[in-house]
Structure formats: C-alpha cells, structure tokens
Amino acid sequence: MCDFLKEIFQAAQQRIRSPFIGSVIFAFIAVNWQALYFLFFADVSVLARITYFNVKTSYGSLYGWPLLIGGIMALVLPFIRVGFVWCVRFANRWLHQLQAGEAILREINELELAVKKTKAEADLAVARAEGQARVQEVEELSRIEAAKRDVEAKVEIKDQQVAERLQEEIQEVRDRPAGIVTQQGRIGPGTDASISPTANSREDQLAESLDALSTLIVFALGRVSHANVNIEALPNSNVFKSILRNNGYLAEGVRLMQEYLHSMEELERKEVLELELVDTRQMHGKRHYTAAKLTVLGYKVFDKISPKLIPPDQVSDADNSE
Numbered sequence: 001m002c003d004f005l006k007e008i009f010q011a012a013q014q015r016i017r018s019p020f021i022g023s024v025i026f027a028f029i030a031v032n033w034q035a036l037y038f039l040f041f042a043d044v045s046v047l048a049r050i051t052y053f054n055v056k057t058s059y060g061s062l063y064g065w066p067l068l069i070g071g072i073m074a075l076v077l078p079f080i081r082v083g084f085v086w087c088v089r090f091a092n093r094w095l096h097q098l099q100a101g102e103a104i105l106r107e108i109n110e111l112e113l114a115v116k117k118t119k120a121e122a123d124l125a126v127a128r129a130e131g132q133a134r135v136q137e138v139e140e141l142s143r144i145e146a147a148k149r150d151v152e153a154k155v156e157i158k159d160q161q162v163a164e165r166l167q168e169e170i171q172e173v174r175d176r177p178a179g180i181v182t183q184q185g186r187i188g189p190g191t192d193a194s195i196s197p198t199a200n201s202r203e204d205q206l207a208e209s210l211d212a213l214s215t216l217i218v219f220a221l222g223r224v225s226h227a228n229v230n231i232e233a234l235p236n237s238n239v240f241k242s243i244l245r246n247n248g249y250l251a252e253g254v255r256l257m258q259e260y261l262h263s264m265e266e267l268e269r270k271e272v273l274e275l276e277l278v279d280t281r282q283m284h285g286k287r288h289y290t291a292a293k294l295t296v297l298g299y300k301v302f303d304k305i306s307p308k309l310i311p312p313d314q315v316s317d318a319d320n321s322e
Contacts, residue, residue: 019077024070031065032057140254147261148232152277152290154265203300206270210301213251214263216243218272219309221294222302228291231275235260242312264292272298 029036035056039049210218220240221229234240235257244250251259267273273292294302 020070020074022070023073023077024066027069027073028062028066031061031069035061143254144257147258151231151261151264151275154268203297203304206272206297206301207304210267210272210305211263212247212249213259214267214272215305216240216247216249216309217260217263217267218294218298218302219243219305220312221273221292222299222306223311228276228293231264231290231292234292239312243309246310246312267298271295272301 035053038056039053042049042052207215217234220234220243223239264273264275268275273294275290275292277290
C-alpha cells in the first residue's frame, strides 16, 4: 500500500513538474486565489464557504483562463529562460573581458617598470664607469704634471748649481799659477799633460751602465739635426716611438712618462745631456718649454751605442722640431 501511494505521489510530482501542467496550476491559483483562500481559511461553515466559492468562480475561471494562461506560459517560459541565460552569459563575458583588460594593464605596467628599472641601472653603471675613468684620467694627469714640475724645479736647481760650480772653477783657475790650459783643466809646470785613461774610457762606462730607456733617449737625441729638443714633445713623436718599438721597449702610457722623466734626470746628473728652459715666440704670446741637448760626452756615448741599435722607420715627425 505504501509503495502504491509512493508511486502515485511520484507520478503527481512528475506531472506537476511538467511545464504545461505546472503553468496551468500556477494560472488556476492566480485567477481563483480569493475563492480558494475563502474556501480553505474562512472562519465560517463549510456550506457558506462552498457557496462563496461557487459564486466567485465560473467555467472560465476554473478551466478556460488557467488553460489559456498555462499554455501561453508553457510556450513563453523557454524563451524567457533563453533570454535570461543570454543575459547571464553576456554579463559573464563582459566581466571576463574587464578582468582580462585589467590583467593586461597590470602586465604592461609591470613591464614598463621593469624596463625603466633596467634602463636606470644601465645609466647608473655607465655613469659609474665614466666617473671611474674620469678619476683615473685626472689622477694620471696629476701625476704627470707633478713629475713635470719636479723636473722643471730640478732643472732650475741644476742651473744654479752649474753656475755656482763654474764660478768656483773660474776662481780656482785664477788662483792657480800660470800653466797650460787644456780641456781637462789647468796643468801647471811639471804636470803630465797626457789624458787620463780613466777619462778616455768614461763614455765606454756610461754606454755600458745606462739602462734601456736612457740608451734609447740618447740614441734619439743624437739623431736630430737641431740642438734643442722639447722633452715634453719627444715621447709623443713618431720617431721616438719607432725607436722604442724597433728596439723592443714596450712600456707606454703613465709608466713610460714616469720612466722617461727619471731617465732624463739620470742623464742630466751623469752630464750626458743638458736641460734648459727655452722661450719661443708664438702667435698668441710667449710659451716656455724645457729643452734637452747632448753634451760632448753625450755625443761620444751616442757614437758608442749607435751600432748596436736599430734606427727608426722612415716616418714624418714634425712634433719633434722645437
């Protein structure tokens, strides 16, 4: 019995769930709601409720309108559902497009920030490299200028010392008794006028004791046709560079300049060359530079070392002319 009632209840549920039957029932309740409410909930006798129901209802309200309205609703509801689904789908698509647009904008902003950051880091690295290069250049120029000032100061001191030594020698010659004057000094009566073997071999000793750069400097100065050579311009001349290159001297840059100035000082101290401050009249006024020339001893050293060295290439070198 329970299974039979259960089957009847399930069949009733399936029919009620049918679009047409469900629409008819909904329309029947909507059209006759007052009569149904009075029939079931009015606080009067049953006969009065039935009488009220019969008065308020008719064949049209009980059958005609519910069937018509239910049929129309059964036909229209699918279209309404389709419209609702389309609206929901359109709203979801619009939402997805907005979300995708926001995601793209976020990615674009992140890429722009990354590009700006990379560019800023690259600019910072370039600025640091340029700053370091500039600092190194300034330091090198400072060292070169300091070395030049030291050389010029020593040249002035040397000139004063030479003048004092010459004055002392002149006074010594005046104080000595009369005798024969030679290039080696004054020889009095009874003095051996022969030249000392030690003095004659001095150029040999210098030629053997000079370092590589000093030897090449003497070789370069001995080959020029004029007396005074600008010591500031000589290291940059093509002839001097060719001499260094042909004879295997590879130093360059700051090291070459420092060793060059040191060699100049040593050669002057050994009386192989002389340094002096020269004034030359230019188009825009007076300019000073330190000039170098070989002494007599220096040319003798040049004669000793020349056969052992390779001469420069055939190049045009005008910067060596001062």
